Amino acid sequence: MKVNIYDIAKAANVSIATVSKVINNTGRISENTRLKVLEVINELNFKPNIHASALMGKNTRTIGLLIPDIMNPFFSELARHIEDLAKDVNYNVVICNTDYQSEKEREYVELLIQKSIDGFIMASGFEDIEIFEKIKAVNLPVILIARESPSDSLYSISINDNEGGKIGTEYLIQEGHKDIAIIARDIWTNRQRYEGHIEAMKKHGLNPRPEQYLANNSSFIDGYNSAKKLLAETPRPTALFAFNDLMAAGAVKACIEEEILIPNEVAILGFDNSSISEIISPPLTTVGQPLKDIAKHSVSQLIKSIELNVSPTGKEFLKAKIIKRSTV
Amino acid sequence: MKVNIYDIAKAANVSIATVSKVINNTGRISENTRLKVLEVINELNFKPNIHASALMGKNTRTIGLLIPDIMNPFFSELARHIEDLAKDVNYNVVICNTDYQSEKEREYVELLIQKSIDGFIMASGFEDIEIFEKIKAVNLPVILIARESPSDSLYSISINDNEGGKIGTEYLIQEGHKDIAIIARDIWTNRQRYEGHIEAMKKHGLNPRPEQYLANNSSFIDGYNSAKKLLAETPRPTALFAFNDLMAAGAVKACIEEEILIPNEVAILGFDNSSISEIISPPLTTVGQPLKDIAKHSVSQLIKSIELNVSPTGKEFLKAKIIKRSTV
DNA sequence: GTGAAAGCGCTAACAG
DNA sequence: CTGTTAGCGCTTTCAC
DSSP: OOOOHHHHHHHHHHHHHHHHHHTTTOOOHHHHHHHHHHHHHHHHTOOOHHHHHTTTTOOOOOEEESSSOOTSHHHHHHHHHHHHOOOOOOOOEEEEEEEOHHHHHHHHHHHHHHOOEEEEESOOOOTHHHHHHHHHTEEEEEEEEEEEEEEEEEEEEOHHHHHHHHHHHHHHHHHTOOOOEEEEESOOHHHHHHHHHHHHHTTOOOOSSSSOOBSOOOOOHHHHHHHHHHHSSSOOOOOEESSSHHHHHHHHHHHHHHHOTTTTOOEEEEOOOTTTTHHSSOOEEEOOOHHHHHHHHHHHHHHHHHTTTOOOOOOEEEOOEEEEOOOO | OOOHHHHHHHHHHHHHHHHHHHHHHSSSOOOOHHHHHHHHHHHHTOOOHHHHHTTTTOOOOOEEESSSTTSHHHHHHHHHHHHHHHHHHHHHEEEETTTOEEEEEEHHHHHHHTTTOOOEEEEEEOTOOOOOOHHHHOOOOOEESSSOSSTSEEEHHHHHHHHHHHHHHHHHHTTTTTOOEEEEEEHHHHOOOOHHHHHHHHHHHHHOOOOOOOSSSSSSHHHHHHHHHTTSSSSSSSSSESSSHHHHHHHHHHHHHHTOTTTTTTTTEEEEEEHHHHHHOOOEEEOOOOHHHHHHHHHHHHHHHHHHHOOOOOOEEEEEEEEEEEEO
8 A cells, every 4th residue: 555665666667776766866877767767656656754764864854843832922933934944845843842841851852862853943941951962962953042052062043132131121221211120030041131131220320120030930921920019019110121022911911900001101121022012902012033034044054954964053143123112 | 872672682681572572561571571671771771763663563653733823822722732732641743834725734744644643633724625535545543623524534623613603693792782793714614603603693683794704814914904994894893703812803903003992882702712812901702712622632532543543533512602801 | 481583664885 | 877685673473
């Protein structure tokens, strides 16, 4: 029922080696037999068994995408673009939700290595560097995205998070805000952004607030809860800078509930420029990440690494910029 | 470097056949050697090569998930739950975005069949039934979700869309609305919902509006555009029933822009009860689909089919129900 | 209970 | 240019 390379060889009156060669475009084959074989392949609708070639060390044409949570619109957009791009070059992507948990990151990496996928695109927290050793050990390329590489031997493509925190804060200051509260959880990228925030505040002679990470998680409800706390404080901060759009959306909701006018009574600045920022009302002013570019660079870089069998290294930084809408 | 079954056999002083048996819990093995082998496996951190077993016809422990668009929160939630559930039983899921295009559906199915994944969960449009024949031909189980099975030989788990359209409309009527406009695009599920809507309208002696499918797509912006058109009509409909939450969110935005009060001047009813419905303001009243249950049933059913090698058939219907929030 | 050996479908020397 | 052959790492009879 399932047709294999022997069936093709027989039908084309050649050996399986010849068939293999035309499939892979290797060796030297006369145009005549090449055409003949191709014709038979087409006729019998033959698709080479990927597991057999994988056994021989060939690519599986699937890549792994590790993200914290596909329900966060920033990551679902990223995933969408990556999947589209991968499909264009005939790769599949298996998606893994890590919730920023090292344990899950480890499990997924091991599972995917066992399946000998061709490479990783990773957008999780990765506090645990040991994970990367595992991947290096099997010589698989990995691209870190939306998070600067923690090591020189890893290729990363992301914005400069420190600068992101800085330009967001500068913009808020420029709009007249002096008392800015941060809404975020404690993960690597946020620590960078926070530092940028502090630097900007100091540069302008302003005092950063003492609390740093009010939330234990990064979703809508965490943003909402953090904002509720912040809005109850006296003096009330005049601006809320959330380190992702989902949390910013939660803050917007908190303000609406408390009947606090945005942006007049409190300004809200998000981060990411994910689809949610245009969906909510008022639409969110946010520090935009070049999502599409991140996706594009990461898959083209990864595919290149896979097919040329080289390991990319270095850090690539893309520009974040303020996307002005209605909440600041 | 990579340890294989021979290494284990040698280290445990048994044959590879024995090792294979303890891995797969097949045949008869004395407790002693079983323990011994297990110990060695652990020590050497041996993971059987999946491609080799796949070649022998075993499972690959990966399933395919075909959805229209991961950026739609309904599907990203679905995907998240499915992925979590799959991970619990050590399965990976490869996600494919079809945009409701038969062409893409076909390509993905062929690609995934070639990779001999173990089964499909499909939530796309599938106007083209021929796709299912392809899957049947290789004897792979498939679960249709969020879309009633078009054929008796396919297992589907979904709400009854006709009823969903009906209860949404009934609710709107009960709240005093007589002029209800539909916001949707022309796909199978929406046709069912639309029929339910018509039936409910007629039952109450009301005239359904003539336009059916204003949108060519199902996203936020399509909902927004459709709503803009509808809001400009005279007489203006008093209620907008969008067939997904994202479009409903677009309608909400359109109303806010036009300074039309929700729900006093126009009511908006969504469909799905996806996360977006709580994020926007005012929060969306919607026809809720039991997303988690759909996810749970579909993966448990699929895994069962895979491991018992049976093909599920029949249609399973879950209940949709009105989730009251603030837009009606 | 355990092992020898055949073979899953393919690739890659190597020989001709 | 083409074919023979030896594996890749595993499962599965079938003897013992």
